[in-house]
Amino acid sequence: xxxxxxxxxxxxxxxTFRERDGALxxxxxxxxxxxxxxxxDALRVRARLGGPVLADLPGALxxxxxxxxxxxxxxxxxxxxxxxxxxxxxxxxxxxxGMIRFLRTDTGQELLAEERAHFxxxxxxxxxxxxxxxxxxxxxxxxxxxxxxxxxxQHQHGRLDQKGIVxxxxxxxxxxxxxxxxxxRGYTLLWxxxxxxxxxxxxxxxxxxxxxxxxxxxxxxxxxxxxxQRRYAxxxxxxxxxxxxxxxxxxxxxRYRTQEELLSVAREYRRRGLPISAIVCxxxxxxxxxxxxxxxxxxxxPAAMVRELAxxxxxxxxxxxxxxxxxxxxxxxxxxxxxxVGTEHGPMAHADWPDKEVASTVQVAFYDPTNPExxxxxxxxxxxxxxxxxxxxxFWLDACEPExxxxxxxxxxxxxxxxxxxxxxxxxxxxxxFHEGLTAAGAADGEVLTLNRSAWAGSQRYGAxxxxxxxxxxxxxxxxxxxxxxxxxxxxxxWWHTDIGGFHGGDPDDPDYREVMVRWFQFGALxxxxxxxxxxxxxxxxxxxxxxGPNEVWSYGEEAGAILEDYLRLRERLKxxxxxxxxTAADExxxxxxxLFLEFPEDxxxxxxxxxxxxxxxLLVAPVLEAGAREREVxxxxxxxxxxxxxxREYEGGQPVTVPAPLERVPLLLRDGAQLPVTD
Numbered sequence: 001x002x003x004x005x006x007x008x009x010x011x012x013x014x015x016t017f018r019e020r021d022g023a024l025x026x027x028x029x030x031x032x033x034x035x036x037x038x039x040x041d042a043l044r045v046r047a048r049l050g051g052p053v054l055a056d057l058p059g060a061l062x063x064x065x066x067x068x069x070x071x072x073x074x075x076x077x078x079x080x081x082x083x084x085x086x087x088x089x090x091x092x093x094x095x096x097x098g099m100i101r102f103l104r105t106d107t108g109q110e111l112l113a114e115e116r117a118h119f120x121x122x123x124x125x126x127x128x129x130x131x132x133x134x135x136x137x138x139x140x141x142x143x144x145x146x147x148x149x150x151x152x153x154q155h156q157h158g159r160l161d162q163k164g165i166v167x168x169x170x171x172x173x174x175x176x177x178x179x180x181x182x183x184x185r186g187y188t189l190l191w192x193x194x195x196x197x198x199x200x201x202x203x204x205x206x207x208x209x210x211x212x213x214x215x216x217x218x219x220x221x222x223x224x225x226x227x228x229q230r231r232y233a234x235x236x237x238x239x240x241x242x243x244x245x246x247x248x249x250x251x252x253x254x255r256y257r258t259q260e261e262l263l264s265v266a267r268e269y270r271r272r273g274l275p276i277s278a279i280v281c282x283x284x285x286x287x288x289x290x291x292x293x294x295x296x297x298x299x300x301x302p303a304a305m306v307r308e309l310a311x312x313x314x315x316x317x318x319x320x321x322x323x324x325x326x327x328x329x330x331x332x333x334x335x336x337x338x339x340x341v342g343t344e345h346g347p348m349a350h351a352d353w354p355d356k357e358v359a360s361t362v363q364v365a366f367y368d369p370t371n372p373e374x375x376x377x378x379x380x381x382x383x384x385x386x387x388x389x390x391x392x393x394x395f396w397l398d399a400c401e402p403e404x405x406x407x408x409x410x411x412x413x414x415x416x417x418x419x420x421x422x423x424x425x426x427x428x429x430x431x432x433x434f435h436e437g438l439t440a441a442g443a444a445d446g447e448v449l450t451l452n453r454s455a456w457a458g459s460q461r462y463g464a465x466x467x468x469x470x471x472x473x474x475x476x477x478x479x480x481x482x483x484x485x486x487x488x489x490x491x492x493x494x495w496w497h498t499d500i501g502g503f504h505g506g507d508p509d510d511p512d513y514r515e516v517m518v519r520w521f522q523f524g525a526l527x528x529x530x531x532x533x534x535x536x537x538x539x540x541x542x543x544x545x546x547x548x549g550p551n552e553v554w555s556y557g558e559e560a561g562a563i564l565e566d567y568l569r570l571r572e573r574l575k576x577x578x579x580x581x582x583x584t585a586a587d588e589x590x591x592x593x594x595x596l597f598l599e600f601p602e603d604x605x606x607x608x609x610x611x612x613x614x615x616x617x618x619l620l621v622a623p624v625l626e627a628g629a630r631e632r633e634v635x636x637x638x639x640x641x642x643x644x645x646x647x648x649r650e651y652e653g654g655q656p657v658t659v660p661a662p663l664e665r666v667p668l669l670l671r672d673g674a675q676l677p678v679t680d
Contacts, residue, residue, distance in 0.1 A: 015098050017083045019073040024085040026098050031125070033098055039066035039235050041088035042221035044192070045100065049127040049135065054215055058370070058416050058425055059192040060457030061219060066234040090187075090222035099124060102187065102220060111187040111222060115142040115205055130212045134421065137195075137210040139218070147185050148607050149201055150225075150595065153178030153455070154468060154488040154496075158480035160595065160610035162201055162487070169197040169209075169424060170409065171401035171454045174469030177424055178457050178491035179208075180232065184597075184607055188228035190236070190457060192217040194424040196409045212410075212420035225490070225598050226590060232492055233589025237461025239494050241446040242582040245315045246394075246465070246495075247575045248277025249568055250531035252317075253551035254503075255282035259299045263308060265552060270312050274553065274565060275572040278315040280396060280533070284544045289355050289364060290324030290331060292378070293385035306390045317394040317451065318386060322378075322402055322430055323364040325355045330381060331365070339374035340365040341402075342413035350412070351405040354543045366402045369429035370422065371415035379437035387441060395434055396451040397464075400427045427454035428462065435462035445586075451531075455493055465495035465529055473502030473513065473534065478520050479625040483610050485527065489591035494582065496593065499533040500524035501551070507537040508550055514560040515627060515663070521553075522666035523623040525567040526615050528578070528592040563664045573677040581616040592616060600637035603654070609635050618674035619645075622659070622667040633658050634667055642669040645678040 015028025023036040034053045038044035044061065046053040071087040078084075081096040090111070091103045101113040114124035117140055126138040149162045154176040159165065162181070169177045169191075179191035179199065191199070195210035208218070221231040233239075251269065256262040262281060269276040287295045294302050309316050324331050324340065334340050340348055349363035368374045386392040404412070412419030416429075431450050438448045448463035455466045468484050471477050481498045488496050501517045508514070524530045536549035549555075553564040581592040590598075594614040596606035612622040612634055620642065622634040636642045638654030645668040651657050659667045668678055 014081075014096050017075045017094070019075055022071050022073065024073050024075070024083055024092065024094065026083070026094055028098050031098065031127075033094070033100075035085050035092050035094070035100070037065070037068045037071040037085070037087040038219055039221070039231055040068050041090050041223055041227070042066075042068070042219060042231050042235065043085065043087055043090055043092055043102075044217070044219045045092075046215055046217045047125050048215035050133075057214060057217070058194055058422050059217060060190060060194075060236045061192055062235065062237055066231075088222075090220065097123075102222070104186065104222060109186075111185055112183070112189070112220070113142045115140050125216055134212045134214060134418070137193075137197075137213050137216050139208040139216050141206040143201075143203055143205045144185060145203070147183055149184075150182045151178070151180045151188075151487055151490040152199065153491050154466065154484045156468075156471065156480055156484065158483055160483040160486055161607075164201060164203065166198060166200045166202075169195070169199060170407070171424055171427060171456070172407070173399075173401060173403060173453065174471055176454050176466060176469075176488065178455060178488070178493070180457060180491050182225050182228055182490050186224070187220055187222050188225070188232060190219040190232065192219055192457070194422050194456060196420050196423050210421075212418065214421070224601050225595075226601075229490070229492075229591065229598070230589045233460075236458045236492060238589055239460040239586050240448055240463045241586045242495060242579065243447055243449050244579060245277045246449050246529065247578045247582065248530070249275055249571055250278040250280065250317070250529070251276055251552065252280035252282070252531055252533040254533070254535040254548045255284065255546070257284075257298060257545070257547050259301065259305050263305060266309055266312055266314050268552070268554075272554070275568045276314055278317050278394065279309065280317045280531075281319060282396075283319045283321060283398060284356075284546070285319065287356065288325050288328045289321060289353060290328030292320060292330070292381040295356070302390045306392060315394055316392055317396050318392055319396040319398055320382065321399050322366050322369070322397070323351065323353060323399065324367060325353070325362050325364050327355055327357065327362060334367060334374070334377065335365070337373070337377070339367055339371060339377055341368045344411050344413055346411070351403060356544045366404070368415050369433050370425055374415070375429070375433040375436060378433055382434070382437060383441065393438060393443060393447065394449060397427075397430055397434070398453055400430045400452055401454045402426050424456050426456075427452055428456040428459040428464070431455070431459055431462040431464040449495070457492065460492050460494065464493070465497070466493050467496070467529075467531065468498045470503040471499065472504055473506035473516060475516060475519070475625055475627055477502055478516065478523065478623070479611070481523070482613065482623065482625075485593050486595045486610070486613055489593045490595065492589070494585035494591045495528055497524065497527045497529035497531055500531060501534045503534050505537055505539070506534055508555045509557075512627065514556050517556055518560050518563050518663060519624045519666075521564050521567050523621075525571045526574075526619075526621045526623075526666065526668070528582075530571050566664065570678065577616060577619075577676055584616075596620075596635070596637050600639060603638045605635055606637050618671045619676060620669040620671065622669070624661050624666060630660070630662055631658055632661050632667060634669065636669065640671050641673070642671060643673065644668075645670050645676070
């Protein structure tokens with residue numbers, strides 16, 4: 001190990017700098033700050049009170065950093081005593097009292113700088129003890145009036161630009177916390193900490209908070225949004241290639257209650273000659289929650305079902321929940337072996353839920369996927385009950401936040417650490433259970449996919465697809481999904497979609513809802529994944545016998561149904577294009593669903609567009625988001641020429657245009673003469 005040191009003399013709050021194998025270390029006031037190269041144009045920053053930084057805490061970054069060009073550390077060369085670390089396009093400048101500024105190496109422009117809370121105390125990094133070596137952590141940065149911020153996973157506030165909001169860093173149904181931000185100033189930052197907390201993006205400063213953790217840890221890279229997406233995937237893991245079948249249409253509803261009911265729907269799609277790639281067997285198909293096997297009373301011959309579906313060219317996707325009922329055959333052994341999430345106070349129960357053979361709810365526990373033994377045990381049940389006997393390899397990982405009630409993470413104890421420190425890891429490690437299991441069972445790249453209601457940073461490397469949770473069924477909710485999808489795309493998750501039509505309700509016989517369904521179906525056909533789902537009217541009370549109203553494309557009347565069928569065929573024609581974008585996502589980390597500024601960062605207007613997007617580089621999609629609308633305004637990015645895919649009319653970029661949008665048509669514009677099979 002090489003080491004050099006410089007002790008600044010000009011301030012009563014001095015610290016000591018050291019170079020350590022290409023990294024820059026500062027120590028002062030019992031705090032250690034370590035800045036390391038972590039991939040091309042990227043740095044990792046860790047800070048801890050009371051000792052050297054810790055190397056083995058849970059986080060999102062891969063164990064080994066991506067290869068990077070040689071970094072340069074300069075200590076003791078400046079009159080002000082500051083030290084610098086240069087890694088490609090990004091430079092970290094650290095003052096004698098441990099304040100960090102990140103700069104563009106080529107111009108010296110400030111990308112991001114730490115900021116004190118007060119001129120006296122505290123500084124930009126605050127550690128407030130919570131006991132036994134843990135602290136409530138705060139990391140403060142300056143705010144910039146012209147800055148726009150994107151990412152942070154998936155949320156239902158409807159805003160693409162996150163500037164000015166406060167977000168809880170906690171997993172909830174329809175709220176997916178992935179703590180990575182892309183800035184219009186030319187940097188992307190990952191808060192590499194799965195602790196429960198929040199982020200505040202105020203006009204007078206940015207603050208990241210972890211309620212209880214052991215050290216500050218974040219990663220930052222400089223570059224355009226597209227460059228940053230590539231660096232982020234290299235640092236946290238690339239998605240596999242999407243299985244080919246998954247790029248088609250998925251049929252789903254809450255819920256098909258029996259084997260015969262599900263098969264009858266699959267047969268009807270084929271009888272009508274409609275494209276369909278997958279059909280979903282939803283919850284309560286099990287004997288008891290946590291048994292992870294079919295109830296033979298309702299699903300008497302799964303082998304025959306899977307065989308018939310395969311003959312029809314349809315993949316079966318099966319719902320697997322992470323919760324374990326006390327009535328389950330697995331509960332006693334899992335409790336005895338410590339495979340369930342523990343509690344600090346009270347019984348080992350995390351939510352109430354209906355189960356079969358009881359009149360009321362029972363208190364269920366969740367398995368602990370941060371425990372390797374628990375992952376192996378759960379996979380052994382999946383292997384024995386779904387994979388080996390029936391060849392089922394596609395799973396829907398519902399309620400994987402986990403959906404605890406009440407949501408007191410402070411009461412939970414995981415194998416990886418206390419709930420407040422590691423709680424946001426759960427959905428990622430749950431998808432890891434299935435990725436590891438399927439891989440061990442012989443699945444290759446391009447064969448692993450799970451459908452998840454939640455995710456965390458790095459979930460993409462385990463083949464996790466995400467949908468936007470249990471949402472409403474109106475135009476306002478549809479409008480919010482555009483921003484939700486674009487922000488989750490910028491958070492490293494390329495496989496995303498919504499329940500087409502929304503989840504909570506919707507009457508298939510209501511003309512107003514039929515219009516919602518048509519417009520949502522158009523959006524769904526032009527999303528990374530396409531799945532029809534929902535709990536349609538008339539619904540039933542929550543319980544093992546429940547189902548909702550019809551939710552197949554022919555359920556919405558002759559006029560709407562004909563339009564839905566047309567978009568099934570459009571999706572089928574676009575599958576090669578979608579799969580090509582999935583290959584780009586796997587290889588480069590560039591998402592399939594893209595905000596306009598990802599392709600056109602020099603066009604300032606593109607940073608403001610939150611109601612349209614690019615599907616891949618060539619197709620601009622402008623969903624219709626209002627009832628009764630039969631035309632809509634679309635902003636066309638500068639630097640390209642755009643062609644209306646339906647009419648053939650051409651437009652120069654750099655301007656808003658109004659395009660026709662009759663009920664049967666979603667505005668689609670092709671970039672620079674691209675040839676895609678939008679029309680027959």
